Amino acid sequence: MKGGHAKTLILTEKPSVGRDFAKALGIRVKGEGYLESDRYVVTWALGHLVELQEPDAYDPRWKTWRMETLPILPDRFAYRPISKTRKQLGVVSRLLARKDLGDVVIATDAGREGEVIGRTILLYAGSPAADRLRRFWTSQALTPAVVRAGLENLSPAADYDRLWRAGQARQIADWLVGMNLSRAATLRMKDLFSVGRVQTAVLALLVDRRRERDHFKPEPYWLLKVRFTNGKGQWWGNWFREAETRFQKEAAARAAAAAVTGKTGRVQSASRKKKRQPPPLLFSLTDLQQEANRRHGFSAQKTLAIAQTLYEKRKCLSYPRTDARVLGAQSVGMVKGLLRDLSPVYPEIFAGVKASLASPDNRRVFNDARLTDHHALIPLAKIPKGCGPEEEKIYDLALRRFAAAFHPDCEYEATEIVTVVEDETFRTRGRVVLKPGWQAVYETEAPAKEEDDAAFLPPLEQGDPAAVAETRVDRKMTQPPPEYSEALLLKDMTDPGRYVNEDALKKVYRGDVGLGTQATRAQIIETLLKRKYVARRRRRLIAIERGCRLIDTLRGLASARALTSPEETAQWERQLEEIALGSGDPDAFLSKIRSFVANAVGEFKTGAGGVPAERPQTDRLGRCPVCGGDVIEGKKGYGCADWRRSPLGKGCRFVIWKVHAGMALPEAAVVRLLEAGETDILSGFKSKTGKTFSARLRLVQQANGIPTVVFDIPRGK
DNA sequence: GCAAGGTC
Structure with missing residues (x-):
């Protein structure tokens, strides 16, 4: 049936792209799950339509979870339909079987996973001969011109075979890793524990952060600030000596303060430099999720869901699951149109836009080299009426970021003054905005400042006198690394390079590679929560006992421990990249993975490595909030182990009694209380009148400084 | 009961 007259079948990754093709090709006729004209049939996937078979499809012995039948290493793999999208798979299959169709164009997203989506569907549903298979490939926004040009420039699909491999x-x-190690860990630890390349590496970040904080001992240090005056005005300077800005001993700070008190020094140097700060890059999904988490406390999941609605239903946002922060050079015209349409609707946001910045010369915005599967996330229309306040918030973030990109740089003057008195030196930094440029888009917020009072410096010159008017010694404490907010975790997932030592591997992460992808990061976080590896406490994510236990167990096993570091993912990515480029061999890669899995499973079977697999900290339920010691189970309560060491009243007296309002607390609730300071809402309490009630338990500090358990009864109960 | 990757 090959020939000039047969219709061409186009398969896209998702319906919205199918519609873009239909629009470009003037297709009007609608079928069920596809669109058709006299020359083309356009159909679509809904992401993956098929997935790898379950283990027991290869061998029935793998149906039940048993250590004896591990490792699971099938010789060949097969695909099965994903049940939720079975119907669309049927549509595509029937179209592929039609006899009046000629070439088939794979027009899934331009990337590795898009290739897999297209190829696995063809593999399952029946592929035409290789000489009829073609690939449509662009990362540009799918305007009609881009679609038509792409269809003029199709490649043989075989050009992308290596990417598919x-x-x-x-x-x-x-x-292989997920099926084998989840089962091995679960069987060994006698409870459901999932293990995977991404989730386990991310969990390890959270566990390590928690440990760092648990073991952190705050140390005091002292800062010396001095207020200077002269005829021109006054200014504050911070003591420094070479790279040192802190005193380790209070006496040293006091001595320096005493040495300068009542003295007059001089301005040793005063430098003023004009600097420019370009607008921030456009949003990738992770950028948007971080900003929405910072500003509004939205979870990654929630931001994705809202952005999806704005894209799919409200049609005012571009495709959200993108990791690009730029647009393609072919989008200049589209942007000009958007600026024209949006400016009158949002005049205050677009007032400072310079139309000349919507040009291919603006490489910060229009940069084909930095496009990935998609382009950056941008508004496509004004937000329709009837959207909720949360949708408006997300839209507003994207709108402002877009408008900012077409503003001039922010220009400011950075001032640094060094004042010297009696051999002691003091630094003053100031920053004065000269032209806000893109910052005008955000001007409703507090202005950025680096130091207090620093914006209003007198016009000091080198050699000016400086009389010491006031000295201040401040005691501060060193701070542990911060707990993970979702914003911070997303950042570390996007750019895990700093957790990798080897330079060659750091390079992998300097590309667009991270832990997980834009489309899956929110899901990974939700998985960690669902498995109770991690708890959400206000806006923070904290590794809890189950998560720590899994990481400890894996770290005790010589091969399996590789999964607890982002290095392993970087290694894999590097090898996959080599396969895609033609220098790597997929079979060699997979046989390495198979032996890794076999070794790791073997370690779980024998417990090699010496770390106890079940509850490494057998009796420790958590950390004592008073002294940081271990909280262990006693007869009537869970108390600080320190008390046992010195039962005569000298040790720490912290305790959580087992029974509260007639109910014995589950151990998990005690663990939660120690970790998070509060439990979920628990039911089964009984009041003195015999009424049952539900309540949250909370640890609240008493007057003697020791926390105790109080009830927090939800309203209306 | 298990992964990660898509999209709804």
């Missing part, structure tokens, strides 16, 4: 290797490697 790399994608399939990724898929199989993740499956």
Whole structure:
């Protein structure tokens, strides 16, 4: 049926792209799950339509979870439909079987996973001969011109075979690790524990952060500030000596303060430099999720869901699951149109836009080299009426970021003054905004300042006198690394390079690679929560006992421990990249993965490595909020182990009684109380009148400084 | 009961 007259079948990754093709090709006729004209049939996937078979499809012995039948290493892999999208898979299959169709164009997203989506569907549903298979490939916004040009420039699908092999290797490697090590860990630890390349590495970040904080001992240090005056005005300077800005001993700070009190020094140097700060790059999804978490406390999941609605239903945002922060050079015209349409609707936000910045010369915005599967997330229309306040918030973030990109740089003057008195030196930094440029878009917020009072410096010159008018010694404490907010975790997932030592591997993460992808990061976080590895406490994510236990167990095993470091993912990514480029061999990669999995499973079977697999900290339920010691189970309560060491009243007296209002607290609630300071809402309490009630338990500090358990009864109960 | 990757 090959020939000039047969219709061409186009398969896209998702319906919205199918519609873009239909629009460009003037297709009007609608079928069920596809669109058709006299020359084209356009149909779509809904992401993956097929997935790897379950273990027991390869061997029935793998149905039940048993240590004896591990490792699971099938010789060949097969695909099965994903049940939720079975119907669309049927549509695509029937179209592929039609006899009046000629070439088939794979027009899934331009990336490794898009390739896998297209190829696995064809593999399952029946692919035409290789000479009829073609690939449509662009990362530009799918305007009609881009679609038509792309269709004029199709490649043989075989040009992308290596990419497909790399994608399939990724898929199989993740499956092998997940199926084998989740089962091995679960059987060994006698409770459901999932293990995977991404989730385990991310969990390890959270566990390590928690440990760092648990073991952190705050140390005091002292700062010396001095207020100077002269005829021109006054200014504050912070003591420094070379790289040192802190005193380790209070006496030293006091001595320096005494040495300068009542003295007059001089301005040793005064430098003023004009600097420019370009507008921030456009949003990738992770950037948007971070900003929404910072500003509004939205979870990554929630931001994704809202952005999806704005894209899919409200049609005012571009495709959200993107990791690009730029647009393609072919989008200049589209942007000009958007600026024209949006400016009158949002005049205050677009007032400072310079139309000349919507030009291909603006490489910060229009940069084909930095496009990935998609372009950056931008507004496509004004937000329709009837959207909720949360949708408006997300839209507003994207709108402002877009408007900012077409503003001039922010220009400011950075001032640094060094004042010297009696051999002691003091630094004053100031920053004065000269032209706000893009910052005008955000001017409703507090202005950025680096130091207090620093914006209003007198016009000091070198050699000016400086009389010491006041000295201040402040005692401060060193701070542990911060707890993970979702914003911070997303940042570390996007750029895990700083957790990797080897330079060659750091480079992998300097590309667009991270832990997980834009489309899955929110899901990974939710998985960690669902498995109770991690708890949400206000806006923070904290590794809890189950999560710590899993990481400890893995770290006790010589091979398996690789999964607890982001290095392993970087290693895999590097090898997958080599496969895609043609220098790597997928079979060699997968046999390495198979032996890794076999070794790791073997370690779980024998417990090699010496770390006890079940509850490494057998009796420790948590950390004592008073002294940081271990809280262990006693007869009537869970108390600080320190008390046992010195039962005569000298040791720490912290305790959580087992029974509260007629109910014995579950151990998990005690663990939660110690970790988070509060439990979920628990039911089964009984009041003195015999009424049952539900309540949250909370640890509240008493007058003697020792926390005790109080009830927090939800309203209306 | 298990992964990670898409999209709804």
